Amino acid sequence: MALTLAPNLTDEVLRLPLFAGVSRPAVTAWLKARKRFGFNHGQALFRQGDPAGSMYIVIEGQVLVARESGAGEQIKLAELGLGQVIGELSVLSPAARSASALGVGRGGVIEVSRGDMELGLALADPVAIAVLRNLSLQLCERIRATDDKLARVHAILHGTPPEQLQQNLRGLIGPDRKRGLASWLRRRR
């Protein structure tokens, strides 16, 4: 399949916080220079558990990001279209993929490997430098948000007497969720 870059790809990519502060000509040239490949319906760009070494930008069609639960059930996490990015943390550090990315219909992606990123940075490519800067700032936000969630979940686990907790939960959630949450609390205390 011949993969061409959609005329509005640069516009879509420039909307992403990851590319904030980059000039339009620089992004267009950068996108053109990247390795691209096509996929068919159901084909995996990567699978859950694979070692992660690249991020992808969708240039045609759609990509489903899904995870297989312990029970073998597929949990859909996101469906990404033109100009959207998958696996951006992979360009910073290796880790196993936490989910699979599968083609929805035929389509294509641009691949940016950790090596591409490091080469770009070594050559002082303004797009690579901006992506690094923006990715770092996104990481700061995500760390703060996750840290806040953790602190608050800790509060529920350690800061309230169990009987008070149960009493309050009763009024706040429906019977099914209440059972789930109550057993979760019992296990975690």
Place this chain on the structure above:
Amino acid sequence: MRLADTTLFKALPPGSRPSLLGVFQTVELAQGQALWRVGEPGDSLAVLLEGGCELSRPSGDRHAVLGQLAPGALIGALTLLSPGPRASTLSARQDSTLAVLEGRAFRSIWRTASPTAVQLQLVIARTLALELRDLDAQLSTLMDRPAVELQDAELRHVLRVVDHLCEEALRR
């Protein structure tokens, strides 16, 4: 441990290391002394060179230790890139030596867009990526589910319960 022997410095281009060494300030902490406390405005990164430190923060009526640090540890990278309140207190478990990079110095290096600036930012970003993965793993353990499966709506629900409980507790 010398600053030049830390992972941070080994990742930098060799030619740029000597100039960067001078940008760090050496700080000595006596046992029990804190370099910064939770909630204080943060705008610097520290590298532990000698001794041992710990990160802690209040949790209810306790003081929870979040982690113990050995020489080579990089602490506070987040506030260097995005200044804000410290999420934890950094204090010395024993007499310790740290090298501190102030945000102002870091930003003046970054503005040069030199290979040193870019590599320094890359090392910091990698540290942050590991920190995020570690926090995700902690959240997964607490919630009994992989972090990637935790929908924000679900967490928000649990957190609303938490808020409600806190208000109740305050009224009591």
